[in-house]
Amino acid sequence: AQSVAQPEDQVNVAEGNPLTVKCTYSVSGNPYLFWYVQYPNRGLQFLLKYITGDNLVKGSYGFEAEFNKSQTSFHLKKPSALVSDSALYFCAVRDMTGANNLFFGTGTRLTVIP
Amino acid sequence: GAGVSQSPSNKVTEKGKDVELRCDPISGHTALYWYRQSLGQGLEFLIYFQGNSAPDKSGLPSDRFSAERTGGSVSTLTIQRTQQEDSAVYLCASSLGGLVSETQYFGPGTRLLVL
Numbered sequence: 001a002q003s004v005a006q007p008e009d010q011v012n013v014a015e016g017n018p019l020t021v022k023c024t025y026s027v028s029g030n031p032y033l034f035w036y037v038q039y040p041n042r043g044l045q046f047l048l049k050y051i052t053g054d055n056l057v058k059g060s061y062g063f064e065a066e067f068n069k070s071q072t073s074f075h076l077k078k079p080s081a082l083v084s085d086s087a088l089y090f091c092a093v094r095d096m097t098g099a100n101n102l103f104f105g106t107g108t109r110l111t112v113i114p
Numbered sequence: 115g116a117g118v119s120q121s122p123s124n125k126v127t128e129k130g131k132d133v134e135l136r137c138d139p140i141s142g143h144t145a146l147y148w149y150r151q152s153l154g155q156g157l158e159f160l161i162y163f164q165g166n167s168a169p170d171k172s173g174l175p176s177d178r179f180s181a182e183r184t185g186g187s188v189s190t191l192t193i194q195r196t197q198q199e200d201s202a203v204y205l206c207a208s209s210l211g212g213l214v215s216e217t218q219y220f221g222p223g224t225r226l227l228v229l
Contacts, residue, residue: 101159
């Protein structure tokens with residue numbers, strides 16, 4: 001069965017500092033991993049995904065994520081946080097074993113402090 | 115349109131009433147998904163449509179929930195005899211062809227409040 005864990009409900013970081021939002025996953029086969037961001041009263045916006053190839057994936061708004069197969073992790077990172085990055089971040093996974101949907105973590109609320 | 119649209123954006127209803135939520139996917143996208151986001155929880159899959167294939171209803175929480183997709187485009191999610199625990203944000207997403215690696219693009223959601 002597929003599952004995603006986001007161990008931190010809340011992450012606070014000072015503006016200009018690097019940020020990390022953690023995600024670990026469990027799947028039966030090869031994973032397809034996604035990060036989405038949700039701003040207040042908005043739907044989910046796609047940030048980036050890992051399908052295959054280079055373990056470091058670059059996405060929108062300066063975000064990147066590193067796929068680590070041995071640690072079953074896909075942490076989201078940004079070198080320098082902006083106040084406008086404050087939002088709710090979701091990690092999601094799919095694999096090839098038959099489920100049609102994405103499996104989402106419970107989300108991590110990122111607050112960037114000016 | 116440029117993105118997935120949903121209507122209404124907000125819906126307040128009384129317990130026991132039926133509600134219909136609408137989703138208009140990105141033009142040309144054959145795959146359509148409904149998810150539910152409850153307060154403090156992640157997204158819960160409800161139903162999936164792909165082209166003319168039979169929908170995957172495995173995520174529907176009860177027989178009060180149903181959905182249809184007419185003409186391979188617009189979808190309607192119907193909740194009959196609403197209960198307070200149905201209060202949530204209902205999100206619709208679409209993707210080009212339903213492949214596992216494809217990005218799902220989400221609409222802004224319908225916020226449902228059952229009094």
